[in-house]
Amino acid sequence: xxxxxxxxxxxPVGEFMTRDVxxxxxxxxxxxxxxxxxxxxxxxxxxxxxxxxxxxxTGEVVTQVSGKSFLTETQFLGFPFHYWxxxxxxxxxxxxxxWWYCKFIDKLEAEFSSK
Amino acid sequence: xxxxxxxxxxxxFVMVAGNVFAKENLSVNVGEVRVFPAILMISLLVLxxxxxxxxxxxxxxxxxxxxxGVGQLGGGMAIASNWMSAASYLGMAGLIYLxxxxxxxxxxxxxxxxxLLLVLMAGQIRRYGKYTAPDFVGDRYYSTAARLMSAxxxxxxxxxxxxGQYKGIGMMFNWxxxxxxxxxxxxxxxxxxxxxxxxxxxxxxxxxxxQYVVIVITFLLPLFFIASKLGYxxxxxxxxxxxxxxxxxxxxxxxxxxxxxxxxYLPFANNTAYHWFALxxxxxxxxxxxxxxxxxxxxxxxxxxxxxxxxxxxxCIALVYWSAPCFAAxxxxxxIAGVTGVTISPDAIVVNAxxxxxxxxxxxxxxxxxxxxxxxxxxxxxxxxxSSAFAHxxxxxxxxxxxxxxxxxxxxxxGTIVLGVAIAVIAMNPPAFIAQITAVAFxxxxxxxxxxFLLGIWWSRTTKEAAIVGMIxxxxxxxxxxxxxxxxxxxxYVPFTSSAILGVPLVITTMIIVSLxxxxxxxxxxxxxxxxxNDE
Numbered sequence: 001x002x003x004x005x006x007x008x009x010x011x012p013v014g015e016f017m018t019r020d021v022x023x024x025x026x027x028x029x030x031x032x033x034x035x036x037x038x039x040x041x042x043x044x045x046x047x048x049x050x051x052x053x054x055x056x057x058t059g060e061v062v063t064q065v066s067g068k069s070f071l072t073e074t075q076f077l078g079f080p081f082h083y084w085x086x087x088x089x090x091x092x093x094x095x096x097x098x099w100w101y102c103k104f105i106d107k108l109e110a111e112f113s114s115k
Numbered sequence: 116x117x118x119x120x121x122x123x124x125x126x127x128f129v130m131v132a133g134n135v136f137a138k139e140n141l142s143v144n145v146g147e148v149r150v151f152p153a154i155l156m157i158s159l160l161v162l163x164x165x166x167x168x169x170x171x172x173x174x175x176x177x178x179x180x181x182x183x184g185v186g187q188l189g190g191g192m193a194i195a196s197n198w199m200s201a202a203s204y205l206g207m208a209g210l211i212y213l214x215x216x217x218x219x220x221x222x223x224x225x226x227x228x229x230x231l232l233l234v235l236m237a238g239q240i241r242r243y244g245k246y247t248a249p250d251f252v253g254d255r256y257y258s259t260a261a262r263l264m265s266a267x268x269x270x271x272x273x274x275x276x277x278x279g280q281y282k283g284i285g286m287m288f289n290w291x292x293x294x295x296x297x298x299x300x301x302x303x304x305x306x307x308x309x310x311x312x313x314x315x316x317x318x319x320x321x322x323x324x325x326q327y328v329v330i331v332i333t334f335l336l337p338l339f340f341i342a343s344k345l346g347y348x349x350x351x352x353x354x355x356x357x358x359x360x361x362x363x364x365x366x367x368x369x370x371x372x373x374x375x376x377x378x379x380y381l382p383f384a385n386n387t388a389y390h391w392f393a394l395x396x397x398x399x400x401x402x403x404x405x406x407x408x409x410x411x412x413x414x415x416x417x418x419x420x421x422x423x424x425x426x427x428x429x430x431c432i433a434l435v436y437w438s439a440p441c442f443a444a445x446x447x448x449x450x451i452a453g454v455t456g457v458t459i460s461p462d463a464i465v466v467n468a469x470x471x472x473x474x475x476x477x478x479x480x481x482x483x484x485x486x487x488x489x490x491x492x493x494x495x496x497x498x499x500x501x502s503s504a505f506a507h508x509x510x511x512x513x514x515x516x517x518x519x520x521x522x523x524x525x526x527x528x529x530g531t532i533v534l535g536v537a538i539a540v541i542a543m544n545p546p547a548f549i550a551q552i553t554a555v556a557f558x559x560x561x562x563x564x565x566x567x568f569l570l571g572i573w574w575s576r577t578t579k580e581a582a583i584v585g586m587i588x589x590x591x592x593x594x595x596x597x598x599x600x601x602x603x604x605x606x607x608y609v610p611f612t613s614s615a616i617l618g619v620p621l622v623i624t625t626m627i628i629v630s631l632x633x634x635x636x637x638x639x640x641x642x643x644x645x646x647x648x649n650d651e
Contacts, residue, residue, distance in 0.1 A: 004578065005575070005638070005641045005642055005644075005645040006641060007383075007572075007573065007574065007575040007641065007648055008574055008575070008576070008589075009573040009574065010574070012648075013645070013648075013649075014645070014649035016648070016649045017648040017649050018516065019504060022369075024234045024235070026230070026236060027230065027234050028230075030139060031227065031230045032408045033200075033230070035223060035227055035395065036392060036395075036396075037389055039391060039392060040388075041397075042382050042383075042388070043382075043388045046383070051463050052378070052381070052383070054383075054384070054385065054386065054387065055603065056324075056387075056607060057601060057606060057607050057610065058602050058603070058604060058606075058607045059602050064383055064387065065350065065383060066377070066381040066382075066383055066384045067381050067382030067383040067384070068215075068377075068381055070390050072380065075357075075361060076353065077354050077356075077357050078348070078355070078356075078358035078360075078361060079361065080358030080360060080361060080364065080380045081358075081359030082216075082358060082382060083216060083219075083360055083380055084356070086216070086219045086222065086223055087219060087222055087437070088353070088437055089438050089492050090222075090226070090227065091222070091223075091226045091433045091436055091437060094226050094227050094229060094230050094429060095426065095429050095430055095432075095433060097131055097230050098229060098230060098233050098393055098425055098426045099426050101234055101422075102231060102233070102419075102422050102423055102426050105238065105326075105422065106419055106422075106646075108172070109418075109419065
């Protein structure tokens with residue numbers, strides 16, 4: 001049978017690529033949830049009473065929630081929690097994800113080169 | 116002969132730079148010269164040029180790819196300083212100072228992109244084994260037109276990106292030497308050109324490592340003193356400033372509840388969640404699509420090194436990114452607490468923070484010198500990327516395939532000079548804040564190179580026609596968002612700093628549709644991709 005050489009992220013071919021892609025998906029999901037899931041959470045739990053007026057670039061002035069919630073009013077290491085999360089924890093998480101992936105792929109490569 | 120020309124030219128630039136500087140100081144006293152900062156700055160510039168001289172490029176391979184002899188940590192430091200520019204060092208703190216949590220999108224966006232870069236691209240690009248980003252595009256998409264277009268885009272991205280850096284250099288030279296902004300830009304151009312011309316990429320790589328050390332030391336050291344002066348936990352100011360953020364929003368440590376400014380920390384007080392998202396994702400995708408960052412993966416001998424380099428690079432970047440918001444918070448605090456007598460400029464807030472805290476002048480001098488180093492290392496890398504796109508991808512690959520090494524080098528040098536001077540002209544009237552100009556360069560990278568690399572690597576069905584159409588659509592969106600009237604609805608949903616929010620999905624969809632409508636790539640292209648993905 002002729003080998004399938006069509007590369008598609010969602011239809012990996014070859015054992016190496018299959019396992020590699022599985023790990024990549026996991027990391028991308030964690031990355032997405034940690035960054036944008038948190039943003040969504042901030043918006044969802046925001047106190048509907050606490051509003052501010054924001055002038056948009058179109059010149060229109062709108063009233064929206066300021067985002068005040070237990071996430072912003074809890075102190076962690078002195079920080080408002082969400083501030084700490086974005087300014088410090090996210091970066092730490094990104095480094096960890098990169099480190100994790102490098103460890104994984106090095107091991108996978110070693111496994112395949114010894115085969 | 117060649118060497119003489121090269122030395123002569125470099126010497127000329129140094130002299131021009133020196134002369135302009137001397138004349139300006141003799142004629143009108145534009146402002147005071149800050150003595151310690153000036154000495155520090157000059158010694159750093161001399162150091163950079165010396166490092167360039169001693170690690171000079173021997174041939175073309177050296178000039179472009181640094182002999183592929185850069186280690187993991189070394190490569191990481193080079194990535195970090197090449198990529199961390201005046202936007203990270205000066206601009207980011209300025210925007211956080213102005214917009215509080217809304218500007219946190221810059222911090223998260225400019226670090227999170229590395230995860231994508233590592234997972235989706237680094238290893239595969241290194242395995243493909245080319246010199247430059249247009250080289251990859253030209254080969255993967257088997258098309259001279261695609262190569263040519265991507266080379267032009269590389270030059271354009273380098274150009275826009277560098278304008279922001281020149282603004283940073285200009286502002287800092289202006290602060291240090293008291294010469295006016297325009298002169299500062301000219302002096303800066305002279306020095307940058309001198310050392311790029313002498314050293315090429317190898318010198319630039321060595322220099323980037325030296326510059327990284329300078330950046331980190333100058334950036335972190337003053338923080339301890341500012342924190343201690345303002346009465347915050349100063350052993351680890353990166354944690355101590357948390358209380359500062361709290362006090363700015365709630366009052367405390369001399370700030371009354373009445374003067375407190377909650378908009379500094381509240382997430383949606385200055386902007387909408389949509390805009391936070393749009394900016395953040397643009398910067399992330401842009402990081403994964405910047406040609407001069409992608410180019411650095413070719414510099415290491417092994418695929419594994421290319422990946423570990425990303426981890427180290429991100430760590431080196433994080434040291435600065437954990438600290439940048441401190442400057443914004445400390446400056447904001449002093450400002451609300453009513454310190455006067457300092458002229459504040461958002462793009463110089465890092466330097467202003469030290470002044471506001473009442474520290475001796477040499478702390479600010481430290482920061483100003485570090486800001487210039489950050490800008491220098493990036494401009495060096497950008498000029499290299501831009502000129503190699505011109506000399507290697509356009510001149511050698513397309514115009515004169517049988518050009519000699521010597522004529523390639525010559526074209527690269529001429530390209531560097533033309534690019535360097537052209538940037539200086541635009542930087543005379545900078546159109547926006549440093550971080551915003553830089554964000555435009557990132558949008559451009561995200562709208563063009565990111566989809567091209569993503570689909571090129573991960574979908575072997577992508578055709579050359581798709582790449583060409585994709586680049587056209589990407590550039591149209593980037594420029595459309597810049598030219599759209601500021602108050603229009605289009606500019607509201609697709610701001611010029613965040614155009615990838617529309618650009619990337621649009622370009623990817625277009626590329627997929629066009630690919631399916633055109634003739635499938637040959638089996639060789641697919642075979643090569645298969646090998647890139649399966650370590651056999």
